[in-house]
Amino acid sequence: DAKTTQPNSMESNEEEPVHLPCNHSTISGTDYIHWYRQLPSQGPEYVIHGLTSNVNNRMASLAIAEDRKSSTLILHRATLRDAAVYYCILSLYNQGGKLIFGQGTELSVKP
Amino acid sequence: KAGVTQTPRYLIKTRGQQVTLSCSPISGHRSVSWYQQTPGQGLQFLFEYFSETQRNKGNFPGRFSGRQFSNSRSEMNVSTLELGDSALYLCASSSAGMSNTEAFFGQGTRLTVV
Numbered sequence: 001d002a003k004t005t006q007p008n009s010m011e012s013n014e015e016e017p018v019h020l021p022c023n024h025s026t027i028s029g030t031d032y033i034h035w036y037r038q039l040p041s042q043g044p045e046y047v048i049h050g051l052t053s054n055v056n057n058r059m060a061s062l063a064i065a066e067d068r069k070s071s072t073l074i075l076h077r078a079t080l081r082d083a084a085v086y087y088c089i090l091s092l093y094n095q096g097g098k099l100i101f102g103q104g105t106e107l108s109v110k111p
Numbered sequence: 112k113a114g115v116t117q118t119p120r121y122l123i124k125t126r127g128q129q130v131t132l133s134c135s136p137i138s139g140h141r142s143v144s145w146y147q148q149t150p151g152q153g154l155q156f157l158f159e160y161f162s163e164t165q166r167n168k169g170n171f172p173g174r175f176s177g178r179q180f181s182n183s184r185s186e187m188n189v190s191t192l193e194l195g196d197s198a199l200y201l202c203a204s205s206s207a208g209m210s211n212t213e214a215f216f217g218q219g220t221r222l223t224v225v
Contacts, residue, residue, distance in 0.1 A: 032211050043115070043201050043216030044154070051211075087154060096167045097210035099144075099156040 004088045004102035012078045020073040022088030030093035037084040083109045115217035123223045129190040136204030143185040148199040197224045
């Protein structure tokens with residue numbers, strides 16, 4: 001079965017870059033990779049998504065390995081407001097877009 | 112524009128009862144997805160509706176069902192509640208489905224089964 005694996009927690013210093021890894025070794029060529037984050041007592045918030053190429057937006061960058069079996073979410077300069085649980089999610093094209101969530105990485109940011 | 116609205120925010124039900132949760136998506140969005148979040152299992156996909164049709168389904172028993180109305184509002188129903196159904200239920204709306212577009216989540220309905 002498709003699965004994503006993320007570290008349970010990571011720590012960063014404010015204003016430093018953060019690299020959040022995700023392994024998805026069973027991904028197929030048509031499955032999208034999404035990242036969402038969730039602050040306490042809130043619903044998840046979209047961060048970024050991609051298929052094969054690296055992606056950038058105002059919030060973050062997504063680096064996808066050449067074999068697509070792993071990806072990394074990059075926050076270029078962490079702020080205290082970036083402290084959240086970050087979820088790596090696969091959308092399985094061959095199963096009608098069924099979504100597979102990782103357990104999430106809890107990111108803490110130290111001032 | 113208004114975000115995704117879920118009602119009620121909190122619910123307490125007794126084992127064996129049934130419950131209906133409501134989700135109003137962002138105006139113009141035709142896709143609504145439902146998720147269950149628990150400390151032990153994390154976020155799990157329940158189902159997705161698009162233009163009143165269920166398009167995708169997760170691995171949940173038939174006690175979990177849903178529907179979508181012509182105005183895109185969606186309801187989720189859980190029958191014969193079990194203690195393990197206690198969770199935060201989240202819905203998300205998007206223009207075309209979460210597969211390859213951005214989705215917007217509501218704040219969730221916290222269901223407690225006693």
